[in-house]
Amino acid sequence: MKFIDKLRVKPGSKVDLGKFNPRYRGGVSRKDGEARLAENRDALFDLQYKLYAESERALLIALQGIDASGKDGTIRHVMSCLNPQGCQVSSFKVPSDLELAHDYLWRIHMAMPRRGNIGIFNRSHYEDVLIVRVRNLVPKAEWSKRYEQINNFEKHLTENGTRILKFFLYIDPDEQKSRFQSRIDRPHKNYKFSSADIKERARWDDYIEAFEAAMEKCSTDHAPWYIIPANRKWFRNLAVSEIVRQTLEEMDPQVPPPREDLAGLVIE
Numbered sequence: 059m060k061f062i063d064k065l066r067v068k069p070g071s072k073v074d075l076g077k078f079n080p081r082y083r084g085g086v087s088r089k090d091g092e093a094r095l096a097e098n099r100d101a102l103f104d105l106q107y108k109l110y111a112e113s114e115r116a117l118l119i120a121l122q123g124i125d126a127s128g129k130d131g132t133i134r135h136v137m138s139c140l141n142p143q144g145c146q147v148s149s150f151k152v153p154s155d156l157e158l159a160h161d162y163l164w165r166i167h168m169a170m171p172r173r174g175n176i177g178i179f180n181r182s183h184y185e186d187v188l189i190v191r192v193r194n195l196v197p198k199a200e201w202s203k204r205y206e207q208i209n210n211f212e213k214h215l216t217e218n219g220t221r222i223l224k225f226f227l228y229i230d231p232d233e234q235k236s237r238f239q240s241r242i243d244r245p246h247k248n249y250k251f252s253s254a255d256i257k258e259r260a261r262w263d264d265y266i267e268a269f270e271a272a273m274e275k276c277s278t279d280h281a282p283w284y285i286i287p288a289n290r291k292w293f294r295n296l297a298v299s300e301i302v303r304q305t306l307e308e309m310d311p312q313v314p315p316p317r318e319d320l321a322g323l324v325i326e
């Protein structure tokens with residue numbers, strides 16, 4: 059679909075999120091978008107089969123976004139078409155004591171997908187230049203060096219067989235407000251809400267600035283950032299599925315030839 063290219067952050071370009079519309083729908087109707095998502099899910103299943111059979115390369119999909127931007131929903135709606143055997147989801151929370159006893163990329167590197175697999179990150183190493191920056195959890199002298207460290211790390215991973223896609227799910231404050239309210243009003247969603255979320259919401263502009271900086275400094279040819287308009291859940295799912303599909307098609311994984319000559323072999 060044509061809109062994909064528009065969503066990619068060109069390396070070195072300035073990012074002004076004020077210029078992006080979280081309700082953008084790429085000229086696609088909801089009906090067509092949902093039909094296309096179903097096709098993409100089937101295509102992803104087949105592509106993953108080949109990636110797994112080939113077992114030479116991996117794909118990493120990192121999901122970031124402000125609270126309630128739809129990271130969990132994207133995983134449920136887009137990635138549930140994958141065979142669990144060849145895919146892992148890693149959710150990165152407030153670092154544990156053990157994680158804090160190491161450098162910030164340690165837990166990330168440990169969670170990278172093995173060859174043949176797809177890794178899905180629900181939050182990622184970018185938290186270390188997002189909440190860490192907004193909340194001053196480490197001094198500026200430290201977090202400001204991380205953009206280059208992250209670029210080097212991602213280059214290293216790419217050169218060693220992992221394709222990397224990074225998605226920023228972009229919603230506006232009104233959409234967050236109504237999603238928070240529904241987490242409060244619907245008992246089965248209560249678990250998703252914490253009063254800390256309100257404190258983070260109050261830092262909206264700081265988060266936007268931190269996201270803009272992360273995407274400006276760390277969208278590279280090898281590990282691009284995509285800004286996904288995410289107010290409409292169906293469009294968010296469509297856009298992510300479309301980009302993942304296109305990437306796997308480009309990677310073009312191949313089922314390997316038989317290990318030995320099987321011609322004419324019949325099992326008695």
Ligand code: AMP
Binds near residue numbers: 151152153181195
């Ligand atoms: P949730 O994804 O809603 O379960 O929340 C996880 C929380 O952990 C979020 O508030 C994240 O910002 C926070 N978090 C994730 N990674 C880090 C990190 N490296 N340093 C500090 N907080 C983090």
Ligand code: MG
Binds near residue numbers: 125126250255
């Ligand atoms: Mg949360």
